[in-house]
Amino acid sequence: MTKLLRALHLSTATTMIAITGLTIAAELNSPLKNWLAATFSHHWIGKGVIGVVVLVVVGGLCWIWPHRSISSQRPVQFVWITTLVCSVALLVFFGWLALSH
């Protein structure tokens, strides 16, 4: 696996974690949600913009950071597991939110 692809996969997974964490945190913390809305005109836009920033920054860092050789499938495995965990977390969280209101 090339350095670039490894960086892409690690940054993709990190972005998903960041978006999921930010989403849940913003729903539970009104000042954070209000800050996102005030800064980016809408909280959902803010999550998207922050997601892209995380992708670029983490991707860049992974690309320039020296690393030991790792299994070429480890990054894509990380992407897959992260996708599943983040999706389930969002479904469970919003299901809980809907039931508690």
Next chain:
Amino acid sequence: MTIWLTLSLIAHVAFGITGTIISYALWLKSLHQPLLLGWLRKASALATISYVTAWLTGGYYYVVQYGANVKPIIKAGAYPWAHTFFMEAKEHIFLLLPFLALAITGYVWQNQEQIDQRWLQRVVATQFWLSALVTLFGVVISGAVR
């Protein structure tokens, strides 16, 4: 609703469904032996473009129209939880799709010997099922509005 909002909504649905169909085709083709790398590369790039376009057009409609004019209708109707669960889950799970599509596109642009077909199958299947789920939630939201 302005013409631009109408076109945004149509484009969002069209590109979202296109992305879902391409994801399904990617899943089927990932089962093929040997891998049809040329096809997979073009299709995964198209899927990424579809999801990003659906993201941008849907985002425009969501920010300008949905919050102020559609959400109150759903919240005041018989199914207020439709927004809380289906729309909120949809809009946030959807945010994962363009990044996942980008990761898949990068993965299939490697040399054949570096691609593990089992992992490719898992990832593209996940992309398809998430996209299908988001599409289904969109149908539910439309029903709640009516």
